[in-house]
Amino acid sequence: MADAVVAQDGGAPGEDPRDTYVRQVAAYWERGGLTHAAGLILGYLSICEPAAETQARIASALRLSAGSVSTQLRQLTQIGMVERVRLPGERSARYQVPQDMWTEMMATEDQRIAGLRVLADAGAAVMPAERPDRIHSLDLMVRFWEAEWPATRRRLAAFLAKEMP
Amino acid sequence: MADAVVAQDGGAPGEDPRDTYVRQVAAYWERGGLTHAAGLILGYLSICEPAAETQARIASALRLSAGSVSTQLRQLTQIGMVERVRLPGERSARYQVPQDMWTEMMATEDQRIAGLRVLADAGAAVMPAERPDRIHSLDLMVRFWEAEWPATRRRLAAFLAKEMP
DNA sequence: CAGAGTTTTCAGGTATGACTGAAATATGGC
DNA sequence: GCCATATTTCAGTCATACCTGAAAACTCTG
Known part of the structure; x- marks a missing residue:
């Protein structure tokens, strides 16, 4: 062998x-x-x-x-x-x-975003007086991805459909 | 205290x-x-x-x-x-x-993509005859993000500029 | 159903690395 | 430049978790 x-x-x-x-x-x-x-x-x-x-x-x-x-x-x-x-x-x-490992991997991104959402909400309950941006910026980031991710995943699906042999 | x-x-x-x-x-x-x-x-x-x-x-x-x-x-x-x-x-x-921790974090995404690019190229050199998609799909995924990421980062920058107080 | 072959479980050995506490080094104010 | 203080370094201890090897449990063919 x-x-x-x-x-x-x-x-x-x-x-x-x-x-x-x-x-x-x-x-x-x-x-x-x-x-x-x-x-x-x-x-x-x-x-x-x-x-x-x-x-x-x-x-x-x-x-x-x-x-x-x-x-x-x-x-x-x-x-x-x-x-x-x-x-x-x-x-x-x-x-x-x-065959679709990477597609599956990308799908779990939703959960990572959800995990950060929990953290952002928990942070809102203990908002510091000074530099609240420390908590607020995480919330912004999560909101961005919550809005962005669905469209990105659609583009990925389209890209794969086009490029796959 | x-x-x-x-x-x-x-x-x-x-x-x-x-x-x-x-x-x-x-x-x-x-x-x-x-x-x-x-x-x-x-x-x-x-x-x-x-x-x-x-x-x-x-x-x-x-x-x-x-x-x-x-x-x-x-x-x-x-x-x-x-x-x-x-x-x-x-x-x-x-x-x-x-102040801009999350922006900085996002910037390092480039390096993660680059790391996968190295892996995809190394894989091309040992391409299996059966199910070459195992290597090819990684290359596709990296190509997608290499194309997608710059625009995504621009949108993030615009979003933050709009939402920041 | 029997039984060979496959897969999982688990206790034990081992390696890895995180944390501590103290000593050594570096730093900034005087 | 001195000195108090802050920071880093490092050897030692401890916890964690990987890996192994063997035994138990499972599964499928015949």
């Missing part, structure tokens, strides 16, 4: 550009709050062949334990960056990056 | 609504990658009077060590959520939430 993407045993490490890419993705998402293992899985699932892999194959490719892979895949599935699919006649489930 | 915001010693905890707010802000930003201490400082600096406080006052109000406050303030200053100001004739520096 010559198509080992990440789990090369010896040899010069990082020689395979795909291996480099996997680590690069992991590094990026690690800054975004994911664990290292989750980032590795995400990177691997972005370039592996076939696109949908079993837990066992992911574990061996990335040299992670079965437990880690199980846990991280559940997290990734929960936040919508990975989806579980079943192929007929196959005992094991497969996991893959959803 | 009856205006202790967070550092009440005894009594029912969380009675002061400002204390509740500080913890609420801390909880929110903790999910956003900041430390608990940084979140507390951010919440405190959003409602304290006066708006600009010394490290010593922040530390005693939040019951944090001087070291923690020093470290966290540096981090917060670095990412632009806090600014250091000096008052004439005062030995100690003061720290406050900048």
